[in-house]
Amino acid sequence: MAFAEVLIKGILWVVTFLWDFLTLPFFYIYQQPWKKTRDFKEPKAQAVSHEGGITYRSITPISAMHIELEQKKIDTMDKVFQYAVKRNGSKRCLGSREVIDEEDEMQSNGKVFKKYVLGDYLWKTYNEVDRLSVCFSKGLRELGLEPKGKIAVLAETRAEWLISAMAAFRQCITMVTLYATLGEDAIVHGLNETEVDYVLTSHDQLPKFKNVLKHCPKVKTIIYMEDPLNKTDTSGYREDVEILAFCDVIARGSRSGKGTHEPAADDIAIIMYTSGSTGAPKGVLLSHRNISIAMMAFSDALGPVYPDDIYLGYLPLAHVLELMCEAICFLSGIPIGYSSALTMIDSSSKIKRGCKGDASVLRPTIMASVPLVLDRIYKGIQEKMNAGGGVAKAVFEFFYQYKMKWYYRGYQTPLTNRLIFKPVRRVVGGKVRLLASGGAPLAPDVHEFVRTSLCLPLLQGYGLTETAACATISLCSDMSTGRVGAPLGCCDIRLVNWDEGNYTVNDKPYPRGEILIGGDNVALGYYKMSESSNQDFFEEDGRRWFRSGDIGEMQKDGVLKIIDRKKDLVKLQFGEYVSLGKVEAELKTCPIVENICIYGDPSKTFCVALIVPNPKYIQTVADKLGRSGLSFEMLCNDPEIEQAVLKEIQSHGAKCRLQKFEIPGAVKLCIEVWSPDMGLVTAAFKLKRKNIQDRYQGDINRMYAS
Secondary structure (H helix, E strand, C coil), X not given: CCHHHHHHHHHHHHHHHHHHHHHHHHHHHHXXXXXXXXHHHCCCEEEEECCCCEEEEECXXXXXXXXXXXXXXXXXXXHHHHHHHHHHCCCEEEEEEEEEEEEEEECCCCCEEEEEEEXXXXXXXXXXXXXXXXXXXXXXXXXXXXXXXXXXXXXXCCHHHHHXXXXXXXXXXXXXXXXXXXXXXXXXXXXXXXXXCEEEEECCCHHHHHHHHHHXXXXXXXXXXXXXXXXXXCCCCCCCCEEEEHHHHHHHHHCCCCCCCCCCCCCEEEEEECCCCXXXXXXXXXXXXXXXXXXXXXXXXXXXXXXCCCEEECCCCCCHHXXXXXXHHHHHCCCEEECCXXXXXXXXXXXXXXXXXXXXXXXXXXXXXXXXXXXXXXXXXXXXXXXXXXXXXXXXXXXXXXXXXXXXXXXXXXXXXXXXXXXXXXXXXXXXCEEEECCCCCCHXXXXXXXXXXXXXXXXXXXXXXXXXXXXXXXXXXXXXXXXXXXXXXXXXXXXXXXXXXXXXXXXXXXXXXXXXXXXXXXXXXXXXXXXXHHHEEEECCEEEEXXXXXXXXXXXXXXXXXXXXXXXXXXXXXXXXXHHHHHHHHCCCXXXXXXXXXXXXXXXXXXXXXXXXXXXXXXXXXXXXXXXXXXXXXXCCHHHHHHHHHHHHHHHHHCCCCHHHCCCCEEECCCCXXXXXXXXXXXXXXXXXXXXXXXHHHHHHHHHC
């Protein structure tokens, strides 16, 4: 460490010591830190049965909204939305950014990119959204879509998506959700399996159907959501398919005399396709009861709602996590402002130089995220700190450690937050007070860093499409990392022995085993897959249960920790078990890693890694080795670069406290960026291990041979 950095840290230590000495009595009385540490340690769940494993149930109180929804017997999504409209009427509801123009912008490398010129957010009230959904629902009926029918949705997250869902629920029409990032083969599979006649898509997604329709004879009508700037070309599609604009369907509905058809609680609201990480996507049958019960449970975890609360919606609505987040915001009266990865922050790829990103304009207070996004935030902040020079980095690291020290004692550090971390918070608008993560395991280092540098509670949750996103969620008082919270009020969590992995409910110090989830939020099964449904779902004493395949450990305060997954566990030659997902989650935090897949051969003594490297960092490695001027492809195929990356990975793995046998013994640098179109990751960007193994089998053999 340079002398200047040591001197700076020494001065800061003296200054902060004096500050703490003078202000600690005031902060002790004002912040009452003992309450936070007490709440953290208090039990959140208790064992209620030891039959067939150990079953745990939440002991945290339910919210006033939950009680009111139960009293009013609101058990369908139609009732949920009508209740929300009645409750919030003239309040702001759904907001979309005004797109003023699209201009060419010259980049430093001479290339020209299209960039948006964006205005402010334009809002629709609850009453306006309600009117649009009624008109769209009647418009669907005018087109011949009857109650108990199905409509597929393939579109980016936007206001029209949620409006169309409300419309479908009003008419007891089932939504079939497909990811906008799906390739054509997966789209064809979903449309043909569900035999839909009607499809809702967007201006950007519509061209996919020129080829898709050749393989989907049942599709007769396509409705597209319009682009704010460009006219949609509807020529060149199958001649017998009617193609209509979203606003045209609303216009038809506004003139219609059709009524609405109220669904029953056990009617299918959504056929939601899973991401398909271990095979073809499965259509999960979610009833109105499943989703409405899950929403009540999420209202318990949300906590108090404030007048200035705003939610930033950008994750795929075809994913159960985003759908539940937006639905609970809609119910709670929290305005939802829409965004996308292309426009979210000031440096996003579609934001014109000098314009602000969506987060800077909207300034949300509540956000949901997934580990992939949080990994990028973590690496982005680290990159800026490293680029700021030794002194700036030393100052940041000092106050980061300073803040963590007081955090774990139950204190907040408002002055440090304002002086040091305020610029970091501006990445997400500067006002976010609550951030939730789900969809995949979040590395503890990333969890702690994002929570500390963004100055907010980062709630980690656990749930699956098959359980309407519900299972567990951490509370704001949880000061730990690497855990996913206590059971939500709508379901029980049961651990059962998994002998193959040597996990039992009698393990010490904490019970371990496969996680089973039971409650009214558990789906009715898989669409047209009775064998898989019978294997993964079962009934017991009138309660429906789902076998998750995940391995959990229930700690003494009733909080769950995910420690493994049955399909991700590999036993090496000397008997050591390697959790592939756990190792990947830790190594993804290494700056040089853009994506990674760990492979373990049971006949070998070590595992290997397939790595998609970050182009900027791989160039830095090359510069240190005197390999400047080589193309990205040449760098990835250079044995010396490969060995340098391996050393970096092994060093990072040791810092993350991975066991020696968990750290890869060889790496392959992959030139391609893994995408859903390639079939190597799902639409939710989860790894398709078998596909990756098949594609790189030759490289895997080479790594083991070396």
